[in-house]
Amino acid sequence: MKLKFTLTSIVMITVLTSTLFVFADDEEHEEHESVATVGKTPGVASVDNEMYAKECSACHFAYQAGLLPKRSWEKLMTGLEDHFGENAELSIEMQAELTQYLAENAADNSLDKIPMKFMRGLSEAETPLRITEIPYMKREHREMSKQMVTENPDVKSLSYCDKCHTRAAVGSYSEREIKIPGFKNWDDD
Ligand code: HEC
Ligand code: HEC
Structure with missing residues (x-):
């Protein structure tokens, strides 16, 4: 009985302290990162697909794939003929290649800092077509x-x-x- 109690306590204390460490680590990590980030690891992986950089930067800069989840990119890429009031249509081949690039590098396939933050506050039931609709984005810009x-x-x-x-x-x-x-x-x- 006594032994059981002690074991439970040890387990509880371990769980509690590791939770605290995770929080402390996260904060510390962020502080260091803002110093280390400049000129080094960015918040989200930069665009490394030439076709994407060219085709999707005519009206706005080419958004990094890690700024939206896979399901959002897939939906957005099937409606390019009416893209926020503009026609951004591409050939079927180009559309397929770019959709694949975006899906593979999407926020839910990334371990980078910003995509992780974006995904954390987004419900699975939501498929935003805009980066600016992501809850974390709204909060940061309010x-x-x-x-x-x-x-x-x-x-x-x-x-x-x-x-x-x-x-x-x-x-x-x-x-x-x-x-x-x-x-x-x-x-x-
Ligand atoms: C012909 C112009 C044009 C082209 C080409 C274009 N876009 Fe857009 N895009 C727009 C406009 C206009 C908006 C809305 C901007 C606004 O609301 O101020 C937009 C918005 C977006 C948004 C949402 C941004 C937000 O508000 O969070 C995404 C994502 C996006 N575009 C992705 C793409 C991708 C991917 C491609 C390439 C396949 C592409 N765009 C090509 C005109 C274009
Ligand atoms: C009108 C200027 C403006 C525009 C346009 C803008 N931002 Fe921001 N952004 C800000 C400001 C100011 C903050 C800092 C808010 C604060 O004080 O915390 C911020 C904060 C952020 C952060 C949080 C930074 C961090 O370290 O966590 C991210 C991520 C971000 N913006 C991404 C974006 C993306 C992606 C877009 C385009 C879809 C965008 N922003 C458009 C002004 C802007």
């Missing part, structure tokens, strides 16, 4: 005013990540690299 985003002629909408995230093209979205056009540095206050 402090900005309309003047900074939709009413800002140099930004127009949150979809144009690279207008504010100066290193978005290489998959880096760290806070210290943000510059909202027409406003003082985000980091300065």
Whole structure:
């Protein structure tokens, strides 16, 4: 009886402390990472498919595959003829190749920092067609005013990540690299 109690306690304490360590580790990790990130490992793997970089950057920069789950890319790629009001249609062959590239590198197939954060808050029942609809994205951007985003002629909408995230093209979205056009540095206050 006594032995059983002790064992249970040991197990409980181990579980509790390892949980604490996981949390502590996560925070520490983030702090280090923001220092280490600049010029090194980006928050999300950068685009490494030439056809994608060319075909999907005519109207906005080529979003990294890790910014949406596989199911979202698959849905988006089947509706290119009516793509947010624009015609972005491709040949069947190109569409198939790009869908495969996006699916293989999608957020739910990635262990990078940003995709992991995106997936954590997204319910499996949801298939967002926009990166900007992902709960983590909404939360991170809610402090900005309309003047900074939709009413800002140099930004127009949150979809144009690279207008504010100066290193978005290489998959880096760290806070210290943000510059909202027409406003003082985000980091300065
Ligand atoms: C002819 C122009 C055009 C082309 C080509 C194009 N897009 Fe778009 N895309 C748009 C527009 C317009 C929006 C909506 C922007 C807005 O709401 O301000 C958009 C939005 C998106 C979004 C959602 C961004 C958000 O708000 O989170 C994704 C993802 C996307 N495009 C992926 C692609 C992919 C993948 C390709 C290549 C197959 C592609 N686009 C090619 C015009 C285009
Ligand atoms: C109008 C400027 C603007 C645009 C456009 C914008 N962002 Fe941001 N983003 C910000 C600001 C400001 C923050 C920091 C919020 C804060 O203080 O925490 C941020 C934070 C983030 C973060 C959190 C950074 C971290 O270290 O966790 C991510 C990820 C991110 N943005 C991705 C995106 C993506 C992807 C897009 C495009 C689909 C986008 N952003 C478009 C201004 C912008």
